[in-house]
Amino acid sequence: MKQLILCDFDATISVRDMGYVLVNHFTSGNWEAIDRDFREGKIGSKEAYSRIEKILQGDESTLLRFVQEHPNIDPTFPVFYQYCRDKGMDVKIVSDGLDFYIKKILEIHHLSEIPFYANCIRFQEGERIDISFPHSGEECGLCGTCKKRFIQIHRKEYDSIFFVGNGLSDRCAAQEADFVFAKDSLYTFCIDHDIPCHFFKDFQEILNDLKKQIRGIIFDLDGTLIESYEAIYLGLKECFQYFCKEIFPFRDLKIYLKADLEATLSQFFSPEEVLKAIPIMRKKYEEVYLHKTHFLNGAQEVLRRLRLDGILLGIASNKFGRFSRGALLHLGVSDYFKSVIGAGDVPRNKPFPDMIHAALKEMDLLPEEAIFVGDTLTDIETGKQAGLDVYALPTGFHSKKELAQGKPRRLLRNLQELGRIINHSFS
Structure with a gap:
């Protein structure tokens, strides 16, 4: 399979947006107004550069000297590039920046062999410059370099094309690529x-992704694979009745659910009352939870397929361990899981990493061989603390945007997407 990785340059390969730094340092006049119009979408980069070339000051040697003094790139990029080269994966740079500083920075880091495509600057007499756009697209004509066009051009030559980027000029390419590695505003856009x-x-x-072979998946339970909200509500209602308090409506349950039972109860009861409420809650929950628990849509089939594919499965849930195992047994999938860790099985609940560490040990896996799948910001924090890539699932407890703020490795559209990911290899 022939693969291509197209990389943005400014603030993706380079540590800073060198074009922005140069313009900010060497322009006279109202550069901020141009930048504001560009970021607000009033003008594209072609129009922005057409205005910039009138106010950019400095001859070629002065600008190149400045670039040489600020040549920093992501220190992990050379290792990434060498790996891709060794594996026969092509890497090319597509930039809406200027060719002269990209060429110089690549030379400094002994990376001149990497093909790159960018807007062209030509230095004239008297510190005049001309900027041209040999890679502009006809579809919209806004960007100096149309990155989407480069993906379309390479379609016949490559089986798959990955795109790496961070900003405004990367959006069209992100919509065209087979897969995207994103950060900053491009991540939000995606x-x-x-x-x-x-x-x-x-x-x-990104290199870790290219190398990764997923052998195991550890799941959160409630809100990720199963739903038992009615049982939880009935347990809480028992506590409220015991203390002669009126409980909130069922529709508001998700508002008040916290990382664990103690945190949830502490919103309504004193510390002394919480100590009494916990056993009351668990007693009522145990009476009703088996008949008030069901799989989330498609979860059982996903688990079945993952098991058939030889993926080791585990659970790390703040649900009481006995209840977690009981629910899985009742639903007929307890034998799918090599490890089921719940509250009471380890010293500390999530967001501490104890549960995942225990599950990894029972599953005989290293952190880099597994992923953690959950539906809350607590799950994202837990997985990261345990050293696992976290795949977040927006099932309703948190919105998609809320989960994105936690920067999971991947935000799943649905649980079924997991099967396609496991069967797909980057390299």
Whole structure:
């Protein structure tokens, strides 16, 4: 399978947006107004550059000297590039920046062999410059370099095309690529437009993705695989009745559910009352939960397929351990799981990583061989603390945008997407 990775340059490969730094440092006049119009979508980069070339000051040697003094790139990019080269994966750079500084920075880091495509600057007499756009697209004509066009051009040559980027000029390419590695505003754009992507901080994380072979999946339980909200509500109602208090409506349950039972009860009861309420809640819950618990849509089939594919499965849930195992037994899938860890099985509940550490040990897996799937910000924090990639599932407890704020490795559109991910290999 022939694969291509197209990378943005500014603030993706380079540590900072070098074009922005240069313009900010060497322009006279109202550069901020141009930048504001661009970021507000009033003008594209072609129009912005047409205005910039009139106010950019400095000859070629002065600008190149400045670039040489600020050549920093992501320190993990060279290792990433070498891995791709060794594996026969092509890497090319597509940038809406300027060619002269990209060329110089690649030279400094001994990466000149990487093909790159960018807007062209030509230095004239008297510190005059001309900027041209040899890679502009005809579809909208806004960007100096049409990255979407590059993906379309390479379609016949490659089986799959991945895109790596961070900003405004990367949006069209993100919609065209087979898969996206995104950060900064591009990550938000991908989430808002349901574009499958992985969040990344640096190229080491992308490299880890290319190498990763998922052997196991640890799931949160409630809200991820099953739903038992009615049983939870009945348990809470028993506590409220015991203390002669009026409970909130069932429709508001998700508002008040916290990371664990103690935190939930503490919103309504004193510390002394909480100690009494916990056994009351658990007693009532145990009476009703088996008949008030069901799989979320498609979860049972996903588990069955993952098991058939040889994926090791585990549970890390703040639900009381005995109840977690009882629910899985009642639903007929207890033998699917090599490890089921719940509250009371380890010293600390989520967001501490104890549950995941215990599950990994029972499953005989390293953190890099597994992923954690959950539906809350607490799950994201827990997985990260345990050193696992976290795949977040917006089933309703948190919105898609709320989960995105936690920067999970991936935000799933649905649970069924997991099967396609497991069967797909980047390399």
